[in-house]
Amino acid sequence: xxxxxxxxxxxxxxxxxxxxxxxxILSMLQKKSQRPIARMKRNLxxxxxxxxxxxxxxxxxxxxxxxxxxxxxALLLFVVGLLFxxxxxxxxxxxxxxxxxxxxxxxxxxxxxxxxxxxVRFYFIAGTILTPLSYFTAGxxxxxxxxxxxxxxxxYSWFIGGGIVLTIIVYFLNIWYVNRLYGQHVKNLKGLLRQxxxxxxxxxxx
Amino acid sequence: xxxxxCNVYCHSAQDRQDMFQEIIIQLWKAYxxxxxxxxxxxWLYRIALNTAISDLRKQxxxxxxxxxxxxxxxxxAEEMDKEKEEQLQQLYKAIADLGEIEKAIVMLxxxxxxxxxxxxxxxxxxxxxxxxxxxxxxKLRKLTKAVEYGVG
Numbered sequence: 001x002x003x004x005x006x007x008x009x010x011x012x013x014x015x016x017x018x019x020x021x022x023x024x025i026l027s028m029l030q031k032k033s034q035r036p037i038a039r040m041k042r043n044l045x046x047x048x049x050x051x052x053x054x055x056x057x058x059x060x061x062x063x064x065x066x067x068x069x070x071x072x073x074a075l076l077l078f079v080v081g082l083l084f085x086x087x088x089x090x091x092x093x094x095x096x097x098x099x100x101x102x103x104x105x106x107x108x109x110x111x112x113x114x115x116x117x118x119x120v121r122f123y124f125i126a127g128t129i130l131t132p133l134s135y136f137t138a139g140x141x142x143x144x145x146x147x148x149x150x151x152x153x154x155x156y157s158w159f160i161g162g163g164i165v166l167t168i169i170v171y172f173l174n175i176w177y178v179n180r181l182y183g184q185h186v187k188n189l190k191g192l193l194r195q196x197x198x199x200x201x202x203x204x205x206x
Numbered sequence: 207x208x209x210x211x212c213n214v215y216c217h218s219a220q221d222r223q224d225m226f227q228e229i230i231i232q233l234w235k236a237y238x239x240x241x242x243x244x245x246x247x248x249w250l251y252r253i254a255l256n257t258a259i260s261d262l263r264k265q266x267x268x269x270x271x272x273x274x275x276x277x278x279x280x281x282x283a284e285e286m287d288k289e290k291e292e293q294l295q296q297l298y299k300a301i302a303d304l305g306e307i308e309k310a311i312v313m314l315x316x317x318x319x320x321x322x323x324x325x326x327x328x329x330x331x332x333x334x335x336x337x338x339x340x341x342x343x344x345k346l347r348k349l350t351k352a353v354e355y356g357v358g
Contacts, residue, residue, distance in 0.1 A: 003315065003343050006297055009290040010316040028227040029234050035261060101256045102236045102249055104329030105310065108256050192259060195307040196330055198338070 036185070041095050048088040055081035073141050080137050087126045094119040106196050113189045120182050127174045132167040139163070207317070208254055214301055214309050215258040229257045244326060251319075251327045255310050300349035308342050315339060 032038065055077055062074035098115040100108050139159050208229050212222040232253050240249055301309055307328075314324045321332040330338070 003297075003312070003346055006290075006293060007316055007318060009294055010297075011318065013291075013294060025230060028230045031227065031231070033228060033231045034224065035228060035232075035257070099256075099260075101232050101253045102239065103256070104252065105255050105259060105307075105327065106329030108252075109260065112260060189260070192306055195305050196328070 037095055037099055041092065044088060044091055044095065048085070051081065051084045051088070055084070070144065073144055076137055076140060080134060083130065083133070087130065090122060090126075091119065094122065106193070109189055109193050109196070113186065113193065116182060116186055116189065120178055120186070123182075124174050124178045127178075128167070128171050131170045132163055135163055135166055207250065210313065210317075211254045211258050213298060214313050215306075217302060225258060225261065228261065229254050232257050245323070248323060248326050251314065255327065259306050259310065296350050297346070300346050303349055304342065304345065308338070308345070311335065311338055312342055312346070 032042070059074045059077050059081070062070040062077065094115055098112055098119070100111055103111070208226060209222075211229065212225045216222040216225050233250070236249075236253055240246075244252075301312055304312065307330075310328060311324065311330075314327060319327070321335050324330070324335050325332050328335070
């Protein structure tokens with residue numbers, strides 16, 4: 001079968017589909033995109049909302065509690081909350097940059113690979129730092145609320161030891177999790193780019 | 207044209223419908239930014255192919271999908287003789303065995319796009335496209351023979 005002989009048949013054939021009616025297309029436009037990037041954006045928004053609600057409620061509680069006695073805790077939570085907000089905005093910015101569907105296919109794939117790698121790096125570093133940071137912030141809050149503990153050296157050794165163990169666990173857990181979430185995706189994207197470059201390599205080596 | 211992209215990249219009716227919907231959504235979102243720097247058809251193909259190619263979640267599922275004999279695609283035979291229709295069915299089956307990028311190249315070739323326009327859509331330079339096209343033609347020749355004689 002020769003490809004050139006099939007050009008007319010290919011161009012002549014139409015595909016019957018019930019999805020062509022205006023109503024059907026309008027209903028499609030009402031639906032949300034199920035592409036991985038669109039879903040990542042939606043998940044990120046929900047995470048951001050959850051963090052804002054939880055941190056705002058905690059901050060308000062500590063500002064009001066005991067007529068503002070714990071305002072320092074509220075300030076600490078505010079700073080950590082700000083870091084989380086920065087983390088979400090940065091991730092959102094990377095997600096927005098990740099795709100250009102109207103660009104050439106190759107440049108879109110290159111853009112996806114490089115931005116996704118940046119995203120994964122940021123996700124990994126931030127994830128590894130933010131969890132111990134939250135842990136030690138929680139510890140400071142406990143110290144602030146229970147000044148009697150300050151003299152207890154056993155508390156410090158358990159607290160710091162626990163923090164170190166947590167950091168190590170979070171580090172390895174993040175490596176596994178990030179790889180599970182995005183490892184295969186990055187590998188597939190690179191595979192597609194390799195498919196595009198195959199001929200280039202052949203020409204330059206021949 | 208959008209249906210042809212869906213048929214080339216998806217083998218089950220559900221996947222085809224999902225992909226069609228996804229392409230429509232992407233076109234709708236991208237249209238306000240269309241400034242006419244390229245031909246409308248180039249812009250349309252870019253969006254359709256970018257959506258189809260980079261939807262890796264679906265691709266993983268597609269790999270596991272066995273291409274069934276009656277799967278394709280409601281091809282209208284109104285103005286087409288039976289022989290041509292069978293050839294098209296064979297062609298679709300053979301295309302299913304190609305890589306994602308090769309599928310795009312074959313599709314554009316069959317749509318009679320010039321190498322210049324293919325370069326604008328895919329971002330692969332014309333010399334490379336010619337080399338790749340020759341390889342794909344050879345591959346399709348073998349694949350369609352295999353389908354014809356029930357090999358593979």
